[in-house]
Amino acid sequence: MKKEIVNDFTIEVATVNGTGSQTSNLVITKAIAHMGIPVGPKNVFPSNIAGLPTWYFIRVNKDGYLGRRREVNVAVLLNPTTFAQDIPRIHPGGAVIYESEYPVTGTAKREDIIYYPVPFGRLASTGISDFKLKKQLTNMLYVGVLAELIGIDAAAITGALRHQLKGKEKAVRVNVDTIEIGRKYARENLKKQDPYALESMNGTKGKVLMEGNTACAMGALFGGCTVAAWYPITPASSLSETTEDLFEKYRKGPDGKKRYAVIQAEDEIAAIGMAIGAGWAGARSMTGTSGPGISLMSEYVGFAYFGEVPVVIFDIQRIGPSTGLPTRTSQGDIFSTATLSHGDTKHVLLIPSTVEECFEFSMLAFDLAERLQTPVFVMSDLDLGMNLWLTDHFKYPTKPFDRGKVLTEEDIKKLGQFERYRDVDEDGITYRTYPGNAHPLAAYFTRGSGHNEAAAYTEDGVAYQRVADRLSKKYETARGFMPESKTDYVSGAKVGIVAYGSTDQIVQESRDILAKSNVKTNYLKLRSIPFQLSPVQEFFDKCDKVYVVEQNRDAQVAQIIKLELGPEAFKKMHSVLHYSGFPIPTESVVEEISGKKKKHPPSQEILAHASMEGGE
Amino acid sequence: MAEIKIPVKSGIVNRLGLGIDAYKGAVSTLCQGCGHDTISRHIMTAFYEYGIEPHRVAKMSGIGCSSKTPAYFMARSCGLNAVHGRMPSVATGAKLANKDLLVLGVSGDGDTAAIGIGQFMHLMRRNVDMIYIIENNGVYGLTKGQFSATSDPGSKQKWGAVNQYDSIDCCAVAIELGCSFVARSFSGDHKQMVPLIKAAIAHKGTVLLDIISPCVTFNNHEGSTKSYHHVQEHDEPLHAIDFIPYYDEVQVDYPAGTTKKVDLADGSHLLLKKLDQDYDPTDKIRAIETLAKSKQEGALLTGILYLNPKKTLHEVEEITNEPLYKLTEKELRPPKEAFAEIQERFGWGA
Incomplete structure (x- = not known):
């Protein structure tokens, strides 16, 4: 031996x-x-x-x-x-x-x-x-x-x-x-x-073995979510089921009754509708789904963007398009979700790369949704969401909830006025009231149709543009609230790697393997869309060549970076793409960057395909 | 285009000290003579007379002429004009977040029976505590005159086309699915509509009010079964309705043989006076049978078709009485011990 x-x-x-x-x-x-x-x-x-x-x-x-x-x-x-x-x-x-x-x-x-x-x-x-x-x-x-x-x-x-x-x-x-x-x-x-x-x-x-979906559910519990609506779908079901389990155990009032509502809706459109209704009425609300559900929610997400309603949406990505490979992992929803729905839309996406970040970003999502008054997506995936990951114990959250800009009856009495969509602070984020506020000026009408600062219906193109431009401004404000990209620079390294989500772990290992054969690399882990521009710009400035590693076919985040940073950054970009439905293996990054790309027999990448046919 | 006028003398106030002006909305942009504007007027009258604080009301709607109307009444209530056919879900969510809101949904026949039939049916199953008004004119108004799913077979379109398909009876669907209060009325029937809306306010659970509301522009011609003329000709009230609010201490005498007293959840009462037939709205089978017969005969039955209180969504789910949106970190974030306990579950038996 x-x-x-x-x-x-x-x-x-x-x-x-x-x-x-x-x-x-x-x-x-x-x-x-x-x-x-x-x-x-x-x-x-x-x-x-x-x-x-x-x-x-x-x-x-x-x-x-x-x-x-x-x-x-x-x-x-x-x-x-x-x-x-x-x-x-x-x-x-x-x-x-x-x-x-x-x-x-x-x-x-x-x-x-x-x-x-x-x-x-x-x-x-x-x-x-x-x-x-x-x-x-x-x-x-x-x-x-x-x-x-x-x-x-x-x-x-x-x-x-x-x-x-x-x-x-x-x-x-x-x-x-x-x-x-x-x-x-x-x-x-x-x-x-x-x-x-x-x-x-x-x-x-001191570690635990936990699935990302469980960590997201914990985030919903400790992040103060009270209304969750969902429709069963692989690989997201366990997120909502665990949320309900945790709520049942830890979220009852002194009267023994529920201080939450978890509703299994008739479809994803109803699920997002309920979550939006609850967000509109002032509760922290969420829905959990995967690609097909995201597609169905598209219209309502546009409504919540334009009507400025807080809501948190978990997308546990699986292979698409259409039904795709329902039980296989992917990072294929990033680009379409970033601009989900018709018309000019731009959404806030948090991208956790570890189970711990699943927990932290879920909590953060509820803060951001209310702070920014907009849908916030947590972009996990099947690999992160449904597999067990060895992780350190989480840190107990000490930060109070950020409920955003909300005016009470007293506030309006003092101010003497209120307009729902007036950009008082000039950061694109306006003030809202909760329905039920007794002040005679507090009520407003939320609509997906054209509206002006006073939330009144309008077909005036100028008023529409003002609102559209303010929403763009809000998106720029959002950058400042996003978790910063994590960078790791190695002295003398001119090669950079950009990755995000569940790809992170294999990139970390790849870098160590490459370092052993004297290939030094810098690393930037992107954690959100939009992202704070300067760290990413600086990363591209410092590297001669940047590999963007993604688990999708179309280099979706590379395209977003290109849109954000312009053609100079694009010239340095090389994509490492993996989209077999299997989690990306370390070898694929090492081989690509070291220039020793091997041709692998299909059996190593795609399992026994013939025998899988015929099953739904 | 006009402000919807309500015949109340100035200086008169309701039990809250509010005048009718506190219940008014923006100027309506619907066609002159639209049934929907009449319904808006009945809503304002009912809420004003009953004495409901406008800020407690959440007006929810979908898309279409009907769904525009919440802007035209009760401007001091919050409103949400959702996407097409999906009002039931946002209404459900809003009610879950704040159970103190009096949720008033307004929809149309296209918004409910076509694009929204799925959410409508599931709302009926859940018995969310809310009012759901269908302003039913059998036609798509905003898109100029197409048939809707409640158009009766044989009914004529403005340009002569005849509807070939069977119609969906939203009341029958609602009764079948367990809605706890189902009524039908005609927008022009002020005497029936106002007490019906008040009863809807007093009821706990989903109230479906299917109101035939003629479209003067696209569906008011000879051959249409939803024209003013046709509806007036075929309207067959099941009973005369009187509403006695819970705060009204007046003892009402009524003849027991011909009048039925129905108790409502908030302590108010309904007096249903017998007309041609002796109708018991608590009998589900009878309600479905009566509706089916009237359909065969081409009659338009109006009044309370079905009333049978049952557990609301909040009661079934055993949700606490405090509105969820008011809960703070103190109530919502479990303590450190719970945090540790949860993570313990994800060990491996070490």
């Missing part, structure tokens, strides 16, 4: 969806975290309930780089349909644990990997007596085999099981027993020949 490779490899588990393998995969993930080893899973699942292929990638990395790597080192292949397509993805020197009944022929036959055949079917029928739990428990057999081969310790697995099964001891015991069957088989029949191994370390203390 070669030299051991410890705490630095990727495990792949290929199964058929609907068989309950998710629990096993989570137990493996949590057990590794339990051992103190940084771990990052990626669930690649079909848009289907049962019967189609599903993959789970678990990256372990002692240095804490947990973005996706193209390289797979240890594979557990338990889907006969994709077996021959999954094998070629394994890195030379890697290992495969598989059902011994599968024929190792054709593409499944390789000389450069280690084969660990296991009679899972036979072990299940002879070893698991509980008929009712057989299907689920069968998946625990591979946990045992894998644990034995790579060295996941038993205490860690028990701890993970307890956490996963919420402390139900009987269930934990049954699972432990089944895992032991797998372990025993491996111990007695398989000879470890691959180099991949785990060793306990101290790399996960």
Whole structure:
């Protein structure tokens, strides 16, 4: 056997969806975290309930780089349909644990990997007596085999099981027993020949494993959202469901009644309508959706922009256009959302790149929506939203809510006047009143049709232009409220990388890999649209060549930067684009920037496409 | 174009000390003689007479001639003129944010029965505490005379085309979906409309008022089933309606055999005086049957078709009595312990 490779490899588990393998995969993930080893899973699942292929990638990395790597080192292949397509993805020197009944022929036959055949079917029928739990428990057999081969310790697995099964001891015991069957088989029949191994370390203390959608829901809770309306859609549903769970637990009044409303609407148009109605009436309100929902909300978003109604919209991006790949990740909604709806519109987008930023930007979104009186989008994606990410504990928010410019009855009494759309402060942001304000001058009419400063209907082109120009001014004011782009300059570096959202993590790793081969890079992480211009301009000035890394086909943010900075910046720009629906792998950035771009066999990028056809 | 005149003598005020002027709106831009302006007048009269503080009212509408009208009454109430066919959702959201608002939705037959039928139906299911008025003229006015989904089959367009499609009866749909108060009236029937609107204010839950409101420009000709002439000819009131507000201490005597007293949520009462038939508006099956029969006969039944209080959205959802928009950080942001507890859930059993 070669030299051991410890705490630095990727495990792949290929199964058929609907068989309950998710629990096993989570137990493996949590057990590794339990051992103190940084771990990052990626669930690649079909848009289907049962019967189609599903993959789970678990990256372990002692240095804490947990973005996706193209390289797979240890594979557990338990889907006969994709077996021959999954094998070629394994890195030379890697290992495969598989059902011994599968024929190792054709593409499944390789000389450069280690084969660990296991009679899972036979072990299940002879070893698991509980008929009712057989299907689920069968998946625990591979946990045992894998644990034995790579060295996941038993205490860690028990701890993970307890956490996963919420402390139900009987269930934990049954699972432990089944895992032991797998372990025993491996111990007695398989000879470890691959180099991949785990060793306990101290790399996960003080951290949690959380999905971005959960963090966004926490942001809604601590950001003071009281009305949420939504319509089910992958990959955004868990955001609203978790929001409702958290509200139910932490947002009841002394009378035991809800201090919130979460409504499942009849469609996304109704969902955004309810959120806008609530925002108009003074509540902090939100809706969570994905691309198709954003398209449906388009008209109402234009209304809220023009009528200046605060509302927060979460877009957990998935592959489009149209239905696209509903369960695959993308950053493909940025450009269209930045100008969503007909006519001249410009929107405020916050782009979190970590789970922690999902939490912080969600809270910030509620402040900004009310401060700017406009829709604010939180642009997450499926990878960030639905996968578990190892993250530090969040900081408890201490900043008070910013409710923006609101006049009370007393205020108007003192002022003696009120006009809803009068730019008193000359920052483009006008004052509003909450409906129900008793002052006779407080009421106003919100409309999507042409209006003047007094909120009265008008078809006067000059009055319309005044409003349109003020909205542009407000957008410029908004820049100052946006989270600043994060930059990291390396002395002597002339190559720059710009990235945003879930791409951030692989860029950080790519830079370290490039640095080892003496390619120095500067980095700018964009965190919002619009952005503060000077840091971005300065970045382009300091670099000779700037790679903009994005997970979409059309270089959407590169186009926005071009619009903002002009042709000089554009001349320096090179796009690194990735849009297979898989999270972007580190290799793609390293290879592009180091000029060693390889042609990868399609099986490495797009999984078993033939077998996925026919499913919705 | 004219200010909508209300026949009240100057110097007279309601129980709040407000004159009718406090209930007026901007000058209407609708056609002279439009049924919608008459409805606006009934709304102002009802809110003025009942004595509702204008600032408590939120006027919500969609798009179309009808949806313009909230600008023409009660200027001291906030209003929101939403996108086409989507008023129910913003109205729902506004009510959720501030349950103290008296939400008054105004829509048309195109806005409700065509582009907005989905949101309309779901609003009826939810029983949001609000009033929903359809100003129903069977025609698209702003876009100049196309048929709407409430045009009756056989009804003639201004230029002679005959509607081939069956019409949607919004009242029947609302009753079927569980709306708790469903009535139909005619814009020209002041005596029926004003007490109906007052009853709508007094009711808790969704009130659907489907008001036939003739379009003088595009749908008032011979052969139209929504012309003034046709409606007057075919109007069959189910009962005569009297409204007694809760604050009115006057004891009303009424003949029990011919008059039915209906209690409303805020303590007000309705007196429904029997006319040709003995109609019980609390019987759902009977209501649907009666509507279907009248449709067959070409009659226009007006009055309270269905009234059966049930839990509102707020009650079903068990939402607190404090208006949500008033809650501050103190009530909304859970303490540090909760913050830690939530994050604990996302560990791994270490």
